Amino acid sequence: MILKELQLHNFRNYDDLSVKFASGVNILIGENAQGKTNLLEAVYVLALTRSHRTANDRELINWQSHEARLSGRIEKQGGTVPLELTFTAKGKKAKVNHLEQARLSQYVGQLNVILFAPEDLSIVKGAPAMRRHFMDLEFGQMSNKYLYDSGQYRSILKQRNQYLKQLQTRQQHDRVFLQVLSDQLAAYGAEIIVARATFLKKLEKWAQVVHDTVSQHKEKLTFRYVTQVQLEDNASVDDIYHQLLELYATNETKEIEQGSTQYGPQRDDLRFLINEKNVQTYGSQGQQRTTALSVKLAEIDLMKEQTGEYPILLLDDVLSELDDERQTHLLTAIQDKVQTFLTTTSLSGIAQQLIHAPTIFNIDHGTLSKEEP
Ligand SMILES: Nc1ncnc2c1ncn2[C@@H]1O[C@H](COP(=O)(O)OP(=O)(O)OP(=O)(O)O)[C@@H](O)[C@H]1O
Incomplete structure (x- = not known):
């Protein structure tokens, strides 16, 4: 898949921008604070309807304006969208296709992106929330159902946590309603757990291929999905649902005391x-970085396997963080496979000989100029 054109109107520090991109590697060069990351963010937002940098959409709108508009034309096997x-x-x-979508989950998935920023290098040693976020982002792009289920799960979890707190302070007495919420939560939770297990198996397979090459056949990378339920191979959604229900029933008093839900995929x-x-505890920093790189590259292959198209790769200032071998x-x-956008303040430190005919854009105060070859 290729993002052929992008138009921005009052997005961050871009007033009006209209740009045509190359299908290979697009390098965005500029000094600090000129709008390089803003442009990558625009591509990311166009794909996922939300930013990777902020949960507050208001920040995306230019300070002088009340409305931001992003539009793009993507080319896929099926045609232009x-x-x-x-x-x-x-x-x-x-x-x-000029038609307003009733649900954002219907929109997401049209344009698939993978973002690789320096902080992704810490996916191995970072907090568990980072790895859950990673799973949700990647699998959500590949499956509308996953995206929908996790949205539902989040909102029921919030309600259930509020209700547990109310039971704790005796604002509420009705445990039947708690059971209704537990039932709904277990139903969506089971879908998420089974989907994560299935996607992780596939991702692991691709990551092993990459890691085998990167480590020159010395290391075997495996994934272990850590969840609170018993997850046999081919575990059914129904089985996980009953296990979760059982956990909620047995631990009802404890959860009320804590005022929060202690079981489910939010703890994975x-x-x-x-x-x-375990690479987190025993791996060298080099092995942790290589693992992160293998996982990122595996995402590209998995996305292709799932959607039939290569995603777009966004590299935010990450090349300078990788040594020559990893670059x-x-x-x-x-x-020659993946349309790539990479930001940098300078070309030095980038293995340019490996980039086939890059298209270079200079960014200066929210304006773009293409460097002629
Ligand atoms: N909503 C907004 N409206 C107008 N300008 C904004 C808005 N949000 C951010 N900016 C401006 O955008 C600039 C930051 O751009 P960006 O984050 O893309 O920098 P960058 O070129 O990637 O720099 P660096 O190399 O330092 O990461 C800042 O000058 C900031 O003030």
């Missing part, structure tokens, strides 16, 4: 192992 997003103080509207984690040893692996893996 125009996308449009409008942000105002009241909310956002999403259009595919993901462990990476190299030759059976080589990354750039060779994507060469």
Whole structure:
């Protein structure tokens, strides 16, 4: 899939921008605070309807304005698809093929992106929330159902936590309503757990291929999905649902005391192992970085397997963080396959010989100029 064109209107520090991109590697060069990350963010937002940097959409709108508009034209095997997003103080509207979508989950998935920023290098050693966020982002793009189920789960979880607190302070007495919420939560939770397990198996398979090459056949990378339920191979949604219900029933008093839900996918984690040893605790910094790189590259392959199209890769200032060997692996893996946008303040430190005919854009105070070859 290729993002052929992008138009921005009052998005961050861009007043009006209209740009055509190359199908290979697009390098965005500029000094600090000129709008490089804002442009990558625009592509990310166009794909996912929300930013990776802020949960507050208002920040995306130019300070001088009340409305931001992003539109783009993507080219896929099935043809060209125009996308449009409008942000105002009241909310956002999403259009595919000029038709407004009733639900954002219907919009997401048209344009698939993978973002790789320096903080992703800490996916192995960072907090569990980071790995859950990673799973939700990636799997949500590949499956509308996953996206929908996790949205429902989040809202029921919030209600249930509020209700547990109310039971704690005796504002509420009705435990039957708690059971209704537990039932709904277990139903969506089971869907999420089974989907995560299924996607992780597939992702692991691709990550093993990449890691085997990067480690020159010395290391075997495996994933371990850490969840509170018993997860046998091919576990059914129904089985997990009953296990969760059982956990809620047995721990009702404890959960009321704590005033929060203690069981479910919001407590999951993901462990990476190299030759059976946990990379988080035993891996060198180099192995942790290589694992992160293998996982990122595996996402590209998995996305292709699931959707039939390669996603777009957004590299936010990450190449300078990778040594020559890892840069080589990354750039060779994507060469001539994946449309890539990379930001940098300087070309030095980037293995340019591995980038086939890049298109270079200079960014200066929210304006773009293409460097002629
Ligand atoms: N809503 C907004 N309206 C107008 N300008 C904004 C808005 N949000 C951010 N900016 C401006 O955008 C600029 C930051 O741009 P960006 O984050 O893309 O920097 P960058 O080029 O990636 O720099 P660095 O290399 O330091 O990361 C800042 O000058 C900031 O003041």
